[in-house]
Amino acid sequence: MQQPVDPQLVFDPMDPEFMKDPYPILTRFRERSPAHFWPPGHGYIFFRYRDYNALMREPRLSHDPTLGVGLPAEIKAAFPDYAAFTESSLFTLEPASHARIRKLVNPLLTPRAIEIHRPLVEQLIRQQLDQLPQEGIFDVATLFSRRYPVRVIAGVLHIPPGHEDTFVAFADALIALVMPGLPQDVFVGYMPTISRGAALLRELIAERRAAPIEGDLFSMLVHACDADDRLSEAELFSLIGALIVGGSDTTVSLTSYAIYELLRHPDQLARLRADGGLARGAADETLRYNGFGRAGLVRFVAEDFVYEGVQLHRGQPVYLQMMSAFRDPEFLADADTYDIGRQIAGSPWFGWGPHFCVGASLARMEAELALRLFFARYPAIELAAEPVYGHHPMLRDMAQLQVRALAS
Numbered sequence: 001m002q003q004p005v006d007p008q009l010v011f012d013p014m015d016p017e018f019m020k021d022p023y024p025i026l027t028r029f030r031e032r033s034p035a036h037f038w039p040p041g042h043g044y045i046f047f048r049y050r051d052y053n054a055l056m057r058e059p060r061l062s063h064d065p066t067l068g069v070g071l072p073a074e075i076k077a078a079f080p081d082y083a084a085f086t087e088s089s090l091f092t093l094e095p096a097s098h099a100r101i102r103k104l105v106n107p108l109l110t111p112r113a114i115e116i117h118r119p120l121v122e123q124l125i126r127q128q129l130d131q132l133p134q135e136g137i138f139d140v141a142t143l144f145s146r147r148y149p150v151r152v153i154a155g156v157l158h159i160p161p162g163h164e165d166t167f168v169a170f171a172d173a174l175i176a177l178v179m180p181g182l183p184q185d186v187f188v189g190y191m192p193t194i195s196r197g198a199a200l201l202r203e204l205i206a207e208r209r210a211a212p213i214e215g216d217l218f219s220m221l222v223h224a225c226d227a228d229d230r231l232s233e234a235e236l237f238s239l240i241g242a243l244i245v246g247g248s249d250t251t252v253s254l255t256s257y258a259i260y261e262l263l264r265h266p267d268q269l270a271r272l273r274a275d276g277g278l279a280r281g282a283a284d285e286t287l288r289y290n291g292f293g294r295a296g297l298v299r300f301v302a303e304d305f306v307y308e309g310v311q312l313h314r315g316q317p318v319y320l321q322m323m324s325a326f327r328d329p330e331f332l333a334d335a336d337t338y339d340i341g342r343q344i345a346g347s348p349w350f351g352w353g354p355h356f357c358v359g360a361s362l363a364r365m366e367a368e369l370a371l372r373l374f375f376a377r378y379p380a381i382e383l384a385a386e387p388v389y390g391h392h393p394m395l396r397d398m399a400q401l402q403v404r405a406l407a408s
Contacts, residue, residue, distance in 0.1 A: 009033050011045060013294035019389040019396055023336075026324035035310045041295060042181055043317035044310055051308065052325035053348075058307070061299040061318060065180065079191050081198035085174065088238035101235060104224055108217055114361040117156050122369050124151050129377050133405065137384045141256045141401040144374070149251035152366055153244055157218040163200055170197025171249035172392065174241070178298055179393045180317045186393070201241055243359060249395075250359075251366050256387075256398040258286040258371055261338055263383045263403065268340045269375065276372045282340040283367035284347060288326045289338050292396045296321035380406035 009029060012018060018025055029036055030047040038045050046055060055061060062068075070076075076083040107113065128148040132138060150164045150171075173190040174197075176182070205222060212219035218240065225236040262269040262282060272278050297320040301312045312318065326348075327335045350357040357363070375381070381403055388400035 009036065011036060011038050011295075014391075016389075020386070022323060022396070023327055026321065026327065029321075030324050030328060035308065038295070038319065040181070041317060041319060043319060044312070045295060045319040045321055047321045047324040047328075049325040049328035049331035052320045052322065055299070055307065055318065055320055056297075056348075058299075060301065060303050060305050060312075062302040063299065065298075065300050065317075067300060067302055067315060079194070081195045082177070082191060084234055085194070085198065085238050085241055088232070088234035089242065101231065101239065104230055105221075105239065108220060109359065109361055111361045111364075114365055117362075118365060118369075120155050121152050121365060122373070124148060124155050125366075125369050125373055127151075129373060132377075135405045135407050137402055137404045139400050140259055140374075140403050141387070141398045144370075145255040145259070145398075145401070146252050148370060149255070149366060150244075150248040152251075153248055153362075156362070157240070157243070158213050158216050159204060159218070166196055166200055167244050167248055168252075169193045170200075170241070171245040173197070174245050175249055175395065176393050179295070180298060182393065197241070198237075201237060201244075205236065205240070251363050251370075253292040253395060253397060254283060254286065254363065254367050255370050256401050257290050257292055258283055258367060259374065259403070260383070260387060260398070260401055261286050261290055262340075262371070262375070263381070265338050268338055271340060272371065273375060273379075276376075278340050279372040280364055280368040281342065282371055283364060284344070285338060285340050285342050287347075287350075288342075288344070291323040291326065292398075293322055294392075294394055294396060295319045296323070378405045382406070 009032060011025075011029065013022075026047060029045070034046065034048045034051065036045050036047065037043075046052060070087060071083050125148050128144060128151065132140075132143055146168065147164070150167050151161075153159075154161065154163065154167070170193060173193040177187065177190055177194075204218070208216075208218050208222050209226070212222065221231065221236060221240060225231040225233060231239070262272060268282070272282055299318045299320065301314050301316045301318060304314055305312055325331065329335055332344075347360070350360040384402040384404040385400075387398045390397040390399040
């Protein structure tokens with residue numbers, strides 16, 4: 001039976017107070033309504049770490065919103081580019097195809113394989129930093145965090161410059177469309193952006209097929225498509241799109257949030273300045289301490305079952321509130337402490353098992369270099385204002401983060 005909604009608790013991830021600091025709100029839900037039915041989302045939100053941990057591994061929950069049925073025929077006909085990306089996504093493929101693609105791609109994206117790109121990544125980040133003011137007030141979110149990650153993924157894939165805005169908008173749209181129950185006008189409003197990104201991807205795939213580049217990740221993926229049908233055309237299209245999304249949008253938010261938290265915690269910033277090797281730890285700790293989701297990870301019930309007294313029905317969305325889970329005292333006794341030297345096995349914010357984030361190694365390298373190089377450039381810097389948040393339906397995106405660089 002569906003549990004009644006506690007009238008004293010209303011979950012509103014678009015509330016400005018939630019945007020500014022969701023953690024007091026999340027604590028109340030975790031303590032008073034840890035499995036909370038959310039009417040606007042048509043499903044339950046789970047707030048405790050124990051439930052997040054269990055349900056992330058639950059085989060009766062699926063990443064695929066269509067549960068293997070596929071998108072409705074009218075959606076496919078009206079929005080073929082969206083359908084092409086969605087139905088061949090790593091998130092929605094059946095397990096055998098998912099395993100085949102991960103086996104193909106994983107060796108290309110291991111920490112060791114990614115290290116070969118470090119000089120290029122560092123060069124691109126330095127170039128972006130060189131465009132920032134030496135001192136005074138500037139918006140680090142728009143001038144740095146939002147610009148360098150897409151340049152990096154474009155550089156790693158040898159994509160010619162000039163496509164950055166198209167890719168960022170494409171990534172924003174694809175992430176937004178994960179949210180179940182988007183109003184029809186909002187859903188349709190993202191489709192032109194999806195089509196522009198899809199057209200660019202197809203153009204780039206054709207170019208790389210005609211003129212492959214030795215040692216290039218993009219060329220390797222195209223070759224994998226063409227050799228022995230190891231990767232279908234649709235899978236290739238969707239996979240490269242996913243790499244661009246994962247290599248741009250997530251790192252944008254991670255960079256802004258990490259800079260924000262380090263400036264709010266001068267003791268931790270001092271540790272980073274003394275030991276640049278803590279930069280990767282700062283990125284991981286930021287993902288744990290101040291996440292940038294709204295409702296959480298979305299999964300879909302593949303078959304009816306009861307979890308901890310909660311009846312879950314096939315097709316129903318389930319929301320796993322990562323931000324709440326990683327601040328749960330059951331997960332860490334000092335979960336409300338920001339500690340960049342913290343080490344947690346497995347980095348659960350990147351997922352588990354077969355769905356561990358395929359781009360985690362690249363994201364970590366980018367964030368590590370960005371933080372170390374940013375704070376090396378600015379030996380004296382402080383927050384100039386509180387962040388301004390955007391209106392993305394899935395992300396607590398920082399639209400602005402004003403900082404003040406002081407003369408050294």
